[in-house]
Amino acid sequence: MSARVPGVGCGAAIVRDGQILLIKRLKPPEAGCWSLPGGKVDFLEPIADAVVREIREEIGVAIALERLLGVVEMVGLDDQHWVSPIYLATIVAGEPCVCEPTKHEDIAWFSLGKPPAPLSAAARDAFAALAGG
Numbered sequence: 001m002s003a004r005v006p007g008v009g010c011g012a013a014i015v016r017d018g019q020i021l022l023i024k025r026l027k028p029p030e031a032g033c034w035s036l037p038g039g040k041v042d043f044l045e046p047i048a049d050a051v052v053r054e055i056r057e058e059i060g061v062a063i064a065l066e067r068l069l070g071v072v073e074m075v076g077l078d079d080q081h082w083v084s085p086i087y088l089a090t091i092v093a094g095e096p097c098v099c100e101p102t103k104h105e106d107i108a109w110f111s112l113g114k115p116p117a118p119l120s121a122a123a124r125d126a127f128a129a130l131a132g133g
Contacts, residue, residue, distance in 0.1 A: 009084035010051045011038025013069050013126040014061075014091060019109040020130070021096055022116065022123060023059065026105050029078040034110070035120035036086060051087050059107060061094035070129045072122040086126055 013036055014021040022034040039054035041047055048065055055063050066088040074082040098104045110116050115127050 004081075006081040006083055008041040008047075009038060009072075009082045010041050010047050010054060011036035011072070011084055011086045011122050011126075012051050012055050012063060012065070012089040013086055013130065014055070014063060014089050014096075015112070015130070016091065016109070018112055020112055020123075020126065021059070021107065021109055023098070023104045024106040024108075025120065026103055029074060029080045029082070030120040031078075033118045033120040034108075034116045034123055036122045036126055037107075038084065038086070038122070047085050048087070051085075051089070055089070058100055058104065059096040060099045061091045061096050063089040064092045065089050070125055072125050074121050077121065084122060086122055086129075088130075 023037050025031050025033055025035050037055050037058045041050040069086045069088045072084045072086055096107055098107050112130055
């Protein structure tokens with residue numbers, strides 16, 4: 001029997017001109033939801049490095065991290081358990097695109113005042129943190 005342990009993920013709330021960049025997930029957890037770009041933290045990889053790497057791999061841009069926005073805990077959704085620090089970030093090079101079409105259906109900018117539905121837990125937490133709540 002294999003041990004079930006929480007996964008460590010990471011993500012970026014990429015904001016530009018009052019809008020946030022979201023990706024639409026194709027796979028669990030939270031398939032069909034608009035989510036923050038991000039992914040898994042590799043063993044011995046600093047989280048900030050993982051965020052920068054994952055964003056480059058998923059959406060093809062270089063980012064600058066501004067600050068830790070919060071930590072998302074996803075417990076039990078789709079029978080998974082993830083803990084994911086989320087950073088506020090800005091694009092410093094490149095134009096975002098779907099670089100992993102087997103994982104993501106779409107990518108789009110959304111007004112911070114009008115989130116799309118359905119939202120992933122990480123995206124909901126990011127919208128709340130960016131609104132000051």
